Amino acid sequence: MLASVLAVAVKAAEAAGEVKAKNPIVPESKEILWASIAFFIVFGLLAWKAWPAIKKSLQDREDKIRGDLEHAESVRTQADKELADYQRQLADSRNEGGRIIEEARQSADQVRKDLIARAEADAAEIRARAQEDAKLATERAMADVQSRVSDLSIELAERIVRHNLDKATQIQLIENYINEVGGTRR
């Protein structure tokens, strides 16, 4: 409408002879007419076909990039979380391993102490038994000695009684007896 009004106005001016002179500045109505038709066709077709397609393409790419970035961020967050989980599990495992080792060490220590205690107890028992045996052997030996001394004393007494011995003979007799006893004990 604008173009036609403009064209009519210019045409009227031309017809009136006001702009008939060859002035390159003066607009020509036919050029306005064709330019306006051409522009509105260009605008209409571009607005209908081209601009929406280009806009959609840019929007699709923007959405794709945004989606990819958000997905990457999500994956990264998930990976961070899993890494933290793994690190926590690793730390837990290390702690558990340390605890097991410590328990094993304590257990081994306890076993060692038990074994030592048992060995010491066994040794003490053996020692006590040996002492007991030695004591019994000593007592048995002493009893034997006493028995032997008694026997010998009786025998000596019998000999004394049987023989009235002089002093020198008595001394000789006693020394012999002593030597005899000493030899028996050795």
Place this chain on the structure above:
Amino acid sequence: MFAAFTFPPIDELFRWKDIAFNDSGYGINKTSLLVFISSALILLIFIGGSRKMKLIPSGVQNVLELTYDFVDRGITRDVIGNDATRYTPFLGSLFLFILFLNFWEIIPGIQFPPTSRFAIPLFLSLMVYVLYWFLGFKHNGIKYLTGHLFPAGVPKALYLLVTPIELVQILVVRPFSLAVRLLANMMAGHILLTALALLTSYTLTNAPIITIGPFLLNIGVTGFELLVGFLQAYIFTLLTAVYIADSLHPEH
């Protein structure tokens, strides 16, 4: 000794005879033909290229996305706001339309920017003019006009000065400056390149020893005009976005 250097009348650089519908009210001349070809190229590249968009872009898809992103982020969102992406199709189409028309200035064999014809900047700026007035009244009612004419915070005595200036500015200066900026830049560039090309041709015939001067200058200015063509398309689109933003949020 030398033939005189003559520059053709300016009119010859910009006015073209009709090649179809001759001398009728809807005759098609070189300007209109280039507008059609530009439109066809834009549609071919942007509709053809956007038919099979891939997640990983390649080839022409990179160009399409770069263009959309440039307009959407660099102009629409930056100037109007993040909630204004519905204006991107219009601003993008406007940018491409002007850009493709501007680039004809440096295409060998063509070397004529249709935007150096006042008809096209005038049409585009008036379209923008209507659009921002419409949006201004649609979103703000009469406050769109009164907000401009009687800006808050200005002492009332100054309204005598400010109000007429603002009125002229939003009624005349904005569309006029928008159109003339594009027209003047493209027209000046076209005249300059023509002059340098003619000078090169002239010196080649009459003073070959200095031909290299205008020739190299012509190449340099061609590169510069590539930048100007882009920059003018950007500025026109950017200012359109500024005016739309002003219509939507005049308090800013």
